[in-house]
Amino acid sequence: MRHDSDEKLSEEHRPEAIREKLSRPAKENVASDVVLGGIDGCVTTFAVVSGVVGAGFSPVVALVLGFANLIADGFSMAVSNYESIKTHGEFIQSIRDTEQEHIQKIPEGEREEIRQIFQNKGFTGETLEKIVDTISADQQLWIDTMLIEEHGVQKTNRNPVKAAIATFTSFVLVGSVPLIPFMIPGLEPNLQFAFSACLAALMFFSIGALKSRLFDKPVFRSGISTLFTGGTAAVLAFMVGFVLREIFGISVL
Numbered sequence: 001m002r003h004d005s006d007e008k009l010s011e012e013h014r015p016e017a018i019r020e021k022l023s024r025p026a027k028e029n030v031a032s033d034v035v036l037g038g039i040d041g042c043v044t045t046f047a048v049v050s051g052v053v054g055a056g057f058s059p060v061v062a063l064v065l066g067f068a069n070l071i072a073d074g075f076s077m078a079v080s081n082y083e084s085i086k087t088h089g090e091f092i093q094s095i096r097d098t099e100q101e102h103i104q105k106i107p108e109g110e111r112e113e114i115r116q117i118f119q120n121k122g123f124t125g126e127t128l129e130k131i132v133d134t135i136s137a138d139q140q141l142w143i144d145t146m147l148i149e150e151h152g153v154q155k156t157n158r159n160p161v162k163a164a165i166a167t168f169t170s171f172v173l174v175g176s177v178p179l180i181p182f183m184i185p186g187l188e189p190n191l192q193f194a195f196s197a198c199l200a201a202l203m204f205f206s207i208g209a210l211k212s213r214l215f216d217k218p219v220f221r222s223g224i225s226t227l228f229t230g231g232t233a234a235v236l237a238f239m240v241g242f243v244l245r246e247i248f249g250i251s252v253l
Contacts, residue, residue, distance in 0.1 A: 030166035037167035038207045041175025046200040047237035053193045054241025063182040070175045078168035085160040099146045117149045204230035
């Protein structure tokens, strides 16, 4: 795990450094969208490949179905992520509108909510009243405080378009990697599947390792955990394809 030095921490917590940091707008973090899209893209594609190989179909079928699923599922996932974040933003805005209406209609009742919120945090007497007066003097601050303290939501909204683009891009780029061996002419089908499995495993481990670097977690453990998740999905797909081939007597091509 990475730790900042005492000197660096002291430098970052000087009054002017804190002032400059707080003046900057919050950065849009799409790391979770990239990780989610990459994992799901690789799982989806290699699951299709495993199912096709398990069923004994031609490698061309794996390539066609793999790319078809890659684009369709990637788009579907991006749209779903977009709608989810957009809906959450609309939910936050509805709370803002409600709190603004309450402040306009029953300001004393809303002041009492602020008072009790900070009283529960241990503030009393003159200090508590100063907090109530300060917050209620600024309507935007008042609404933001109610969002966080009463409703437990953050005041900032994520950009659904950025999240959708990050999800789709990661899904397609990572998900296309297991299909590369099937585009190499003259390669034996068994070797194609073996190389595809190796590339998929590499992608799973790399995504887990990247996630660990972003959030200061153990690299190897996170990589293995993601590899296990993706590998399990691939094994299940292969088994389903194999069992159905045996049940329906599909000829191996």
